[in-house]
Amino acid sequence: MRASRLLSIQMMLETRGTMSAAALAEALEISVRTLHRDIDQLTAAGVPIYAERGRTGGFRLLDGWNTRLTGLTPAEAQVVFLSGLAGPAADLGLDKPLQGAQLKLLTSLPESSRSEAQKMQSRFHLDPVDWYREADAVPCLAVVADALWTDRQLGMHYESWRDEVERVVHPLGLVLKAGAWYLVAAADGKPRTYRISNVRRAAKLEQRVKRPARFDLARYWVASVARFEAELYMDHADVLATPAGLKHLRYLNAAVARAVAEARPSRRRDGRVALRIPVESVEHGAGQLLRLAPDVEVTGPVRLRKAIVSRLRCQSEMYGC
Incomplete structure (x- = not known):
């Protein structure tokens, strides 16, 4: 358990950069005191973790250093295959890259883990579309996704139940809910939700996206759904x-x-x-x-x-x- 936690500390600092002791402890669900003991053990083992003081300080790894412990456990490999949903990936134009990534993952796994990962793929299928419904037609999804991936603003002609408007938005994230794709994008500095099937035309612009500070897509979506139900x-x-x-x-x-x-x-x-x-x-x-x-x-x-x-x-x- 502790060895796994030590690995998690290294990988979190490698992927997220500088993190405060409080943020690390919260992410690992341990006390700050326990975190400091773990940091001491990692530095004693030669992992170059440095502490930076000040309001924006915290722990960080030496620039350019990364772990060599990137192998997946059998359970982790299963989760990777479970998350690779073919339908949504095809909607986004990522079905071929998904197949390639899964093939590379399989060949990199030891034989014992390979069969378990393939079992997950062959025995579990997720159909995100509700009963008696068809998936929305989303001809503009690829353009929307491209603007999102490249951090570019999006010009679109949008048809809501009220009217039709021309709008420039700052894409922040995509959500797939019950077979319907939604774009979360900032307009006038505030995140808003747009159903992709209602986007009649879309064009990626050259201007870069301005993301609201500390925007969290998952947290926004949960709050948005709760607010929608309360208003409905x-x-x-x-x-x-x-x-x-x-x-x-x-x-x-x-x-x-x-x-x-x-x-x-x-x-x-x-x-x-x-x-x-x-x-x-x-x-x-x-x-x-x-x-x-x-x-x-x-x-x-x-x-x-x-x-x-x-x-x-x-x-x-x-x-x-």
């Missing part, structure tokens, strides 16, 4: 549900499934339970919940019940009931 579900529905109705509710969407799982519903004599679930709007909720009757009955708000009754009347008149 602006209303609620009070319902009575049978056991079958609870099962149907769980399949509506993730927000409702979470509400069902976290609720402490009160059970009535007829076996139904009362609980509150989030909905996007009265009209959207009426359309979703009407089809779950009779296993789910909406008890409130009144405006939602009225919307459902109105839909039922229209359906009755349509079908001559």
